[in-house]
Amino acid sequence: MLFLILSILCSVIVGVIFKISRKYNANPSQIISFNYIVAIALCYFTFSPNLQEFDDKAPWNIYTAVGILLPIVFLFLAFSIKYMGIAKTDAAQRLSLFIPILAAWLLFNEAFNTYKTIGVVIGFTALLFILKKPSENQENKWIYPAAVLFGFGIIDILFKKIALYTVVPYTTSLFFVFIISFAVSVLIVVYKIIAEKERLAAKNLLFGALVGIFNFSNILFYLKAHKAFAENPSTVFAGMNMGVIFLGTLIGAFFFKEKLSKINVLGLFLALIAVVFIFFSQLQ
Numbered sequence: 001m002l003f004l005i006l007s008i009l010c011s012v013i014v015g016v017i018f019k020i021s022r023k024y025n026a027n028p029s030q031i032i033s034f035n036y037i038v039a040i041a042l043c044y045f046t047f048s049p050n051l052q053e054f055d056d057k058a059p060w061n062i063y064t065a066v067g068i069l070l071p072i073v074f075l076f077l078a079f080s081i082k083y084m085g086i087a088k089t090d091a092a093q094r095l096s097l098f099i100p101i102l103a104a105w106l107l108f109n110e111a112f113n114t115y116k117t118i119g120v121v122i123g124f125t126a127l128l129f130i131l132k133k134p135s136e137n138q139e140n141k142w143i144y145p146a147a148v149l150f151g152f153g154i155i156d157i158l159f160k161k162i163a164l165y166t167v168v169p170y171t172t173s174l175f176f177v178f179i180i181s182f183a184v185s186v187l188i189v190v191y192k193i194i195a196e197k198e199r200l201a202a203k204n205l206l207f208g209a210l211v212g213i214f215n216f217s218n219i220l221f222y223l224k225a226h227k228a229f230a231e232n233p234s235t236v237f238a239g240m241n242m243g244v245i246f247l248g249t250l251i252g253a254f255f256f257k258e259k260l261s262k263i264n265v266l267g268l269f270l271a272l273i274a275v276v277f278i279f280f281s282q283l284q
Contacts, residue, residue, distance in 0.1 A: 003225040004236060008243035010218035014211055015248060019256065021207045027198060028078045032071050033189045034208020036182035039216040043178055047171035058168045058176065059161070066158045067180025071188060073151035080144035096241075099153025100160070107157070119277030122270050123242050129267025159219070163226035170223050178216075239278055242271045 021031060043049065077093065105112065112120075162173050192198045225236045246268055 003221045003228055004239050004243070007218050007221035007225055007240060008247060010214045010221065011240070011244050012247045012251060013214045014218060015244075016251060016255075017207060017210050017214070021203075024203055024207075026207050027201065027204045029075060029185070029188050029192055030198075030200065030204035031208045031211055032074050033182065033185035034205050035212035035215055036071075036178055036185055038209045038212025040175065040178045040182060042213065042216045043171065043175045047169075047175070049169070049172035049175040051172075058173070059165055062158055062161055062165075063173065063176045064180060066155060066162070066177050068184050069151055069155050069158075070177070070181045071185040073148065073155065075188065076144055076147040076151060080148050093148050093152055096149045096151075096153035096156065099150065100156040103157045103160075113281055115277050116281035119274045119281060122277060123274035126242065126267045126270035126274055127245065129263050129270060159223060160226055163223045164230065170227070171220075174219060174223065239275060242275055246271045246275075 018028070018031070021028075162177070163170055165173065189198075193200070222236070222240065225240070229236050249264065249268060
C-alpha cells in the first residue's frame, strides 16, 4: 500500500504544478517535453538501466504505444480544458478507471470477490458525485474529453503489461518509454515553433523540471504497486484513481479555494468507504 500512496501523492503534485503554471502563462507542450528530459536523467542515474537489453527481447510494441500516447494524451487534456472546461476534463480523466477495471476482468482474468465488487460500485458512484460540477463552456467538442478518457485508460492497461513483463527489468522498460515520449514531445514542440511561432521560455524549463521529478516518481511507484498487487490489478486501478480524486479535491478546496457542494462532500465520503472495501478485498 505504501507504493500506491506515494504514487497518489506524486500524481496530485503534478496536477498542482500544472495548475500553478497556468497563472504564469506557461506553455504545456514545452513543459511536457522538458519534463521527459528530467525523467530520463533520473531514471538513468537512479537505476543505471542495462542498455545492452536494447534488443528484440524487449516488448517494443508496448514501449512505443505508451511512449507515443503519454505526450499526446497530455495535449488532448489541454485541448479538453480549453474547449470543455476543467470539470468535464477531470471527469473524463478519472472515469478512465472503467477501462482498466474492465480489462482486469476481461484480459487479466481477475476474480472479483464480494468486497471488491461492492468497493468498485461505491467507487464509481463516488466518482460521479465528486466530479458533479457545473461547466460554463457549452461547446460540444466531446472528441477531446473522449480522447482523454480512452487515452488514460489504455495507458493504465499498457503499464500493467510492462509491470508483468519480467524478461527486461521494469526500470529499464521505463527508461525506454521515457526516451520515446521525449522524442514525440520534441516533434510536437518543434511543430509548434515552426507552425505557430511559439518561443522557448525559461519558465517552461523550470515547470518541466518539477513535473519531471514527480512524474518519474509517480510512474515508478505506480509500477511498483502493480508488481506488489500482481494478482489484483483492480486494487491499484481503483485505489489510484479514487485516491487522486480524494486528495486532489481536498487540495483544491483548502489551497485553491475551490468550492465543494454537498454532493461533492458525499462523494468524498463514499470514496473513503470504497477504498476501505477494496483494501479488505486484498486480504481475502
